[in-house]
Structures are given as C-alpha cells and as structure tokens.
Amino acid sequence: MDGRLKIGISACFFHPDGERKAAPSKTLLWIEQSTAHWVMSQGALPVMVPSFAGETFRGEVRVEDYASWLDGLVMHGGADVWPGTYGEQPLKPEWHGDRVRDEYEIALVKAFSAAGKPVFGICRGVQLLNVAHGGTLFQDIxxxxxxxxxxxxxxxxxxxxxxxxxxxxxxxxxxxxxxxxRINSVHHQGIKDLAPGFQVEAVSPDDGVVEAIRHTGGPWIAGVQWHPEFHRPELGVVDDTPLLRDFLEAARAARNIR
Structure with a gap:
C-alpha cells in the first residue's frame, strides 16, 4: 500500500454566496466520483484536498503540508473562473464564477509546483492553470x-x-x-491569451479554440479542456489512458527525487 501514489484532487465548493440564488449556510467541499475513479484506474490513491481558509478554519495545517505529502495534483472541472482573477469584470452576472475556489486552487498550484510535484488540469482546471500563470479566458466562447x-x-x-x-x-x-x-466538450469558457511559458498542444479544428496546453520548462504542468474521466471507448473517443500514465510517471519521478 505504501508504494501507491497519492494524488490530490482539488475540491469543488458549494458555499454561502450573495450572488447565488441558492446557496447553503455552510460550506460544502466535494469531488466528482468519475475523477477519483479515473485516478484509481491506474492504481493511485485519490485524496481530496480541503480548503485552508474560511470562518471554520483552525489549526496549523497548511497547503504546503499537503503539497509535501502528496505526489501530484489534479485540478478538476466545475464552476467558472472569476473574471477578476484575470483582470476583467463579468460580462453577465451568471458568469461571475467562484472567486473563493479560484484563490484556493491558485494556492494549490503554487504550492505543488514549488514542491516539484506535477499538476494536471481538466476543463476548468486547465483554464485555472492558464489564469494562474498570467493568461486570460473567453468568458463565453x-x-x-x-x-x-x-x-x-x-x-x-x-x-x-x-x-x-x-x-x-x-x-x-x-x-x-x-x-x-474525437473528444467530449462540456465548457462555455476557454483560453483566450495563453500564459507565458506555456505551449498549445491541441486545438478545435473548426474554430481554433485551445484544447490542451503544457508548461514548457520548470515544473510539470499540463491540462486538457475535455474530460478524460468521462471517456468510454465504445463512444469512439480517444483513449486518454496515456495521459494519466504520463502524469503518474511524473508523480513517481518526483517521489523518487525526494
């Protein structure tokens, strides 16, 4: 069991928010089952990484502790990125995104990269990676x-x-x-200006929308706009298993360096 890789998965937030019509009185954190099962498919152990802020936070555990303990990080899908994160105002109220989650995930990206651990982004995750490194997004393609x-x-x-x-x-x-x-597509936002230090690896042939990016130097950071965890061979989509294996190999290499 000790030999299995431990992979962090960033949490989705359901929290009090004055801009949302239906919001809870307490903050809920959750991950999608499909993302956890995707990571598990190659024998790794998924671990949801909690938030490190909010009125209930107490104690001395910090994001750096998780970055040190875990072997890699998957940033998965969910709410829009707050346009303020890349210097814009929401064009429509429903595109205001989730600023709280943005701040939490940007801190995760910085901590795992600083610790030399690989980071892989899915859908919102690849958009957040781009924004965290100075890129911008189309609020609505x-x-x-x-x-x-x-x-x-x-x-x-x-x-x-x-x-x-x-x-x-x-x-x-x-x-x-x-x-x-062939890939699935479940997003209305997308990468507009690519972050410095990144390379486009895939595009939509019809309109040029960026579908995959990778950091060209330094820490291992990559992401795709589609959802590899949703792909099933019988649907005629690309087999994403090599993507996951490549990420996990980078995680294993980072562990061996330690």
Whole structure:
C-alpha cells in the first residue's frame, strides 16, 4: 500500500454566496466520483484536498503540508473562473464564477509546483492553470468568438462531442499520436491569451479554440479542456489512458527525487 501514489484532487465548493440564488449556510467541499475513479484506474490513491481558509478554519495545517505529502495534483472541472482573477469584470452576472475556489486552487498550484510535484488540469482546471500563470479566458466562447462551434450543450452534457487536432512536435502528440481525434466538450469558457511559458498542444479544428496546453520548462504542468474521466471507448473517443500514465510517471519521478 505504501508504494501507491497519492494524488490530490482539488475540491469543488458549494458555499454561502450573495450572488447565488441558492446557496447553503455552510460550506460544502466535494469531488466528482468519475475523477477519483479515473485516478484509481491506474492504481493511485485519490485524496481530496480541503480548503485552508474560511470562518471554520483552525489549526496549523497548511497547503504546503499537503503539497509535501502528496505526489501530484489534479485540478478538476466545475464552476467558472472569476473574471477578476484575470483582470476583467463579468460580462453577465451568471458568469461571475467562484472567486473563493479560484484563490484556493491558485494556492494549490503554487504550492505543488514549488514542491516539484506535477499538476494536471481538466476543463476548468486547465483554464485555472492558464489564469494562474498570467493568461486570460473567453468568458463565453459563443459570445466572444463569433463562428465558434457549440462547446457546451446543456442537454447532451458529456455526450457532446467534436474533433480536436493534436499538434505535431508536442508531448501530447507523443502520447496520443498527432492528428485528429474525437473528444467530449462540456465548457462555455476557454483560453483566450495563453500564459507565458506555456505551449498549445491541441486545438478545435473548426474554430481554433485551445484544447490542451503544457508548461514548457520548470515544473510539470499540463491540462486538457475535455474530460478524460468521462471517456468510454465504445463512444469512439480517444483513449486518454496515456495521459494519466504520463502524469503518474511524473508523480513517481518526483517521489523518487525526494
């Protein structure tokens, strides 16, 4: 058991918020079962990382303690990123995002990267990684990128699919083969200005929307706009297993260095 990798998963927040029509009186933290099961599929142990702020916080445990103890971090999907995180105002009230979660996840990214641990982002996770390193987002692809395809269909949800071009010469091309692949699409926001130090690894062929990025130097940081944890072979989508294995190999290498 001690040999298994321990992978942190960032939490989704359901918390008191004056801008939300329905909000609890206490903060709830949770992760999606599919994300935990995706990590477990290769024998790693998923661990939800709690928040380190709020009126109930007490004690001396800090984010750096989790970054030291765990072997890597997965940033998973969920609420929009607050536009203020990248210097903008929400274009619509419903796009105000989750500032509390943004601050928590940016602290996680910084702590795990400083500890030399790999970070992998899924959907919101890849958007947050871009923003955390100085990039910006389209608050709504349909509104801000005329002619873009439908990247989020509320009725179809994870059964909304489209093609993606994996760019040659990238690490992602080594893992999944360059060329065109089928992926799911469950997002209305997306990367606008790429963060310094990052490389685009995949794009939507119809409209050029960024679908995958990777840090080009220093800490191991990468992410995809689609949901690999939702992919099932019978749906004709790309097999994302090499993505997970690559991340876990980086986590193993970081552990061995320690």
């Amino acid at each position: 349909t509104t801000q990128k005329p002619g873009a395809r439908v990247h989020r269909d509320a009725a179809a949800y994870d059964l909304n699919f489209h093609e993606v071009d994996i760019l040659p010469g990238t690490r992602l091309a080594q893992l999944l083969q360059p060329g065109r692949h």
